Amino acid sequence: MISPLDALSAYGAVDYQAGCSEMKCWGENLIPPAMQAAAKADATIIIAGIDLSIEAESLDRDDLLLPGFQSKLINQVADAAKGPVVLVLFSAGGLDISFAKNNPKIGAILWAGYPGEKGGPAIADVIFGKYNPGGRLPLTWHEDSYTHMLPMTSMPLRPVDGYPGRTYKFFNGSTVYPFGYGLSYTKFNYTLKSAVRSAHIKLDKFQHCYSIKYQDDSYNPPCPSVRTDDLDCEKEIHFEVQVQNEGAKDGSEVVIVYSKPPQGIAATHIKQVVGFQRVFVPAGRSKTVKFRLNVCNSLRVTDYNAYSVLPSGGHTITIGNDIISFPFHINFRNYCN
Incomplete structure (x- = not known):
């Protein structure tokens, strides 16, 4: 297994700061050291998201937000950064990252899913331009408000009883990123x-x-x-x-x-x-x-x-x-x- 940290270190010197002590990010005491590192670095890469302790077959998510203080960590580190900022996200499902999408200091967002043993080098190669990504989102990334629009006991895909539809086929409201969205280093x-x-x-x-x-x-x-x-x-x-x-x-x-x-x-x-x-x-x-x-x-x-x-x-x-x-x-x- 090659971690993103090890893979990124192959491209240059990395000053790694944890930012959060665990995925759920209950505390914010590690945010200042991450901000200080970003203020000195030529470029800042923030790795955030969720894992199987938050989303799994036996774990229903209550919202679409990043857990704990992760949003605060991302915004404050991005604001403190001297150089360009890249946000890398781990998750299987969608996340409401509207705050990051609309943050002018964050120049790129890379969704890595849950990568395998070569996921670290894949992430590093995309960030540094060795590989030109050409993927498409296989699901809609909804805004968190979507979870309050319908009960989880509502099974129909079509809009019904005042509830919105599900999936790109039936939902016509605003989204963070729509199904099929994707960027490339070319046009x-x-x-x-x-x-x-x-x-x-x-x-x-x-x-x-x-x-x-x-x-x-x-x-x-x-x-x-x-x-x-x-x-x-x-x-x-x-x-x-x-x-x-x-x-x-x-x-x-x-x-x-x-x-x-x-x-x-x-x-x-x-x-x-x-x-x-x-x-x-x-x-x-x-x-x-x-x-x-x-x-x-x-x-x-x-x-x-x-x-x-x-x-x-x-x-x-x-x-x-x-x-x-x-x-x-x-x-x-x-x-x-």
Whole structure:
């Protein structure tokens, strides 16, 4: 096991100060020595977060905040620092670190999860630029107020009884960092090169239209949807995205593709991930990423009866965090037509 301290020491002299005597950080008496070290150092790296003594299968967290005096430690050390400040966080779940995100003295935040035996060198290589990170958050980092918006006994993912939805698919409130967020030492730009934008599906005499609920009860399209179990689901959405590395450093980019259902469908998801690819692009170069997505798997919604249905109308395919998008229209035709 190589610790972050040992790995960082390979890059330069490190003046290590504990800051907290334990993870729960009940006391603040160790903060002044950490501030003094930061005031003299060329750069300051603060390692904070939580561990399995705070979050585990048998330990429910009561909030999304850093424990004890950790927030105070981070703010005071950052304010005292002479040089740039990097905050490294250990955790499995999200943390409300809005205070650090909004602190102008903290120039970078690195989420390390719970690293393995080579986690120390991985952290050091990212901080010193030997490796260009290209990860994406696999979960939403909520603000702490989210824990007061719903009881933990509420299981539905959809918003219900005045409670907000869960996961990126149903929650549309403010967050610390959204699902899929991630930074790089370079900048990538997307261009949609080609795309098929519609699918016309002719139903046979054994395939029937299926009613779904709309927010506007008066809206009644000729064929609102068809259950996916009744479709052969051979249609595909295929498109190409050019990923341009506009920076000066080689890097990999995770291209995430989402689908959004037609507007007006009641109680459905906001968006859902339907595909992703990681692509390595040298500095100043570009690469084309091709996607072929199954229409039923990518555009289906689940109604309150737990049926998987493919709605007709105008769906939307988005790439990245709404960087580029294009419409995709589903049209059903009766077997007699």
